[in-house]
Amino acid sequence: MKTIQFDRTGKPADILAVVEKDLPQPGPGEVRIKVIASPINPSDIMFVQNLYGIRPQLPSGAGFEGMGVIDAVGDGVTLPVGQRVSFTGVGTWSEYAIAHHKGLIPVPDAIPDEVAAQLFVNPFTAFAMVEASGVQADGWLMLTAAGSAFGKMVIQLCQQRGIKTIGTVRRDDLNDELKKLGLTEVINTETDDMATRVKQITDGQGVLCVLDAVGGHTATEAMKCLGRGGTMLIYGLLSRQDPMLNAGLMIFRELTIKGFWLTDWMRRATPEARQRVSREVIEALSSGKIQLPVEASYGLDDIKKAVGHADAPGRWGKILVKP
Known part of the structure; x- marks a missing residue:
């Protein structure tokens, strides 16, 4: 599979590269997700430059959130293959990603893929x-x-x-x-x-x-x-x-x-508070009360153009990576 990786920290357009890796296998409690879309957020840019609260363990993947379809499940997972989900982790700019089933948010049919890709952060x-x-x-x-x-x-x-x-x-x-x-x-x-x-x-x-x-x-x-x-x-x-x-x-x-x-905030918030915010977010996005515009989408092979566009002034919408 293709995935984005960096071996040193620095300006994203200079250090991000497309590499080939074996298809990952989900362990107990995990799922494998075929990634459909992932946004480029400021936190992603800062992470690659080693300016974020989480430090990269080199070599590292890039991208913190995305959406896709469950492709395979590990032991103890009851979610069905084919379920559309929003997920987080390190390395979402990839054709496939592994995530723990407890961190997944099932995506209602009313939320388009490009919106679902931005559902969390x-x-x-x-x-x-x-x-x-x-x-x-x-x-x-x-x-x-x-x-x-x-x-x-x-x-x-x-x-x-x-x-x-x-x-x-x-x-x-x-x-x-x-x-x-x-x-x-x-x-x-x-x-x-x-x-x-x-x-x-x-x-x-x-x-x-x-x-x-x-x-x-x-x-x-x-x-x-x-x-x-x-x-x-x-x-x-x-x-x-x-x-x-x-x-x-x-x-x-x-x-x-x-x-x-x-x-x-997610660590401090009560389960009730997290569930309430989750319901409010999904309702707002499903109903169209809140719009999440997308300005452009890029494939993995164009990751340097994508991060350059995301970091450019004057944008009116989000830049997505679509493996």
Whole structure:
């Protein structure tokens, strides 16, 4: 079978390669999945560069999530061969992958393959972060990198819950689309003073929570947009730069700055909370209430083009790998 592998860490387009391996065999409790589609997420790009919370064990596969069809099962597995499933693991950019049956999410017929491929990382993070934000209907939530696939999902989710949103962008070409998805206000970080605009928008109150994916100067400025008792949840570092924390603001506005990582949330959350989020995600995707646009798909042989496209600015949808 063909699979994507890297033998050293670095820029994905430089080090990822297609290799041939024997077809893997599922052990007890495991299934073998014939992969249909897998997204390229920022976490995948960071993992290949050794910048993620999970360190690669070289040589390593790449890709953290995907969807496909169960092709073979090990002892103790009752799921049928042919079942469509969403799954996670290291090495989903491959023709076949092994996963434990307890981590699989059966995919309803109403969810297309390209949507099912994105079912876990972004949707679960979005639902969990909006819940963790504590923002209720009519409250203000701010998100950086609003034009990202994740940002668009948060915007749609907040609109459904009656939460008002402020999103930051670096260009204005996606503003109309973001407004149609439900974004209340847009701030261009290249031309607007972020704190001044948020003060105007919120009648001087600031926002209750900021979801930050950028870090660096953007996160530093976004911190100034928090109202008293506000919280910033940092879940990414697209700028590759750490923000500067303003101790005075933290003290006198009683702010909380903390990180968010879905892996840890899944460990901490109760089984009931995980099941509730899973039901909400599947219902939202099955009904079409939340859209997950795809900009382009690539085969394994074009993995260098795929990761280059995924890392390029100005995208409007997710890039998929389709073995």
